[in-house]
Amino acid sequence: MKPIKVGLLGMGTVGSGTFNVLKRNQEEIQRRAGRGIEITMVADLDVARAQALVGEGVQVVGDARAVIANPEIDIVIELIGGYGIAKALVMEAIAAGKHVVTANKALLAVHGTEIFAAAQAKGVMVAFEAAVAGGIPIIKALREGLTANSIQWVAGIINGTTNFILSEMRDKGLDFGVVLKEAQRLGYAEADPTFDIEGVDAAHKVTLMSAIAFGIPVQFDKAYVEGITKLGAADIKYAEQLGYRIKLLGITKRTAQGIELRVHPSLVPTQRLIANVEGAMNAVMVQGDAVGTTLYYGKGAGSEPTASAVIADLVDITRLHTADPLNRVPHLAFQPGAMSNLAVLPMAEVVTSYYLRLRVADQAGVLAKLTGLLADAGISIDAVLQREADQVSQAGENQTDVIILTHDTREGTLNEVLAQMQALPTVMAPIVRIRKEELN
Ligand SMILES: NC(=O)C1=CN([C@@H]2O[C@H](COP(=O)(O)OP(=O)(O)OC[C@H]3O[C@@H](n4cnc5c(N)ncnc54)[C@H](O)[C@@H]3O)[C@@H](O)[C@H]2O)C=CC1
Ligand SMILES: N[C@@H](CC=O)C(=O)O
């Protein structure tokens, strides 16, 4: 089957990430989608810059309407932003019968009712996973994964720029303005950063989540919005002393009287997971009556994290509209005919690092012997710890514990060294080995 053809409007931070990730992972994405997905036409005001980014094989134009007018294009990705030209282009793409993927939360939070109605009438999809919490699949979780639940509330850190500012101010004592400039440099901030710092961007996102969680129309105009600009450094410090962190939260909650929809700085107990979400990271908590509380964490902004969500929407649309109905949601995510025969490794081939605890005779030269065996096998040591003198008597007058952290090595190699260590007369008990995962 021929690839599905996609037109991309706006080759900026997210547009270039989308192009690059789709190109880099095209083979794997095709095996999931059941059909190739190709960006064949791009529009940007800066044609030369966009052409340099996509290379010669892709047509680049300055007029986005030329993309919409191209009958070969099935899906239009809108990554220009704002309510102006972006709204006109999205409405025109829908009118032309194209599916639309957008990261534009401002547009959907304010004009969503009109846009979704037009798409419904035309029988096309408007997909917007990237619009809320960037790369975190929160729209899919709310819309599909949690579909059995009566959702009670959703609360999240959904603006990377402000979370970055609050973290840097607290940890490094940096000035608000300096950190904001850095967030802009890193591509997190909106074209108009007042949207970030005044809570408007978070309100756009929580408005969309509220609609999906409670089945209500998008109603940005009803949201209470308070940003972080009036927050003093002293409040961040005092909150910390009282056991709280200040986070800009977007909250929407079902109550007997109606729906709460609000964005404001909030004190959150420091021991909560969400209080420890730092930098530009996002996290969304969802409370459902059946599932209880769930938490979704990840990068809410930036070029490729946001692209990840844009492409997930492209795959959804491709599957729904072109795949064999049986394989729209392939059982194992990849189309049945596109499974890989990658081998699952035997444990001996796994590479990881280790914590070792050895009960040894408390004699000179024992430690050197142990570290020598590791060195001979090419296993480097990250840290060594010997029990304190006052702990020795508990282990026995002539014995002590040695703890060794290794760097990464093959499990098979370590097993050979462990066997040699265990055979030493100075090793007095079975060696304890715990694998170590940095998970970063
Ligand atoms: N940057 C981020 O981390 C995230 C951004 N978003 C959203 O994604 C959208 C795009 O954001 P960014 O990529 O950061 O913006 P950007 O400012 O980096 O890119 C926008 C691009 O659109 C082009 N453009 C402007 N007017 C145009 C027109 N009339 N026709 C064709 N091209 C035009 C610009 O030249 C620019 O290259 C926005 O809606 C934003 O809110 C969503 C999640 C994260
Ligand atoms: N400006 C936004 C970008 C993503 O939506 C943010 O800082 O989170």
Ligand code: NA
């Ligand atoms: Na998302």
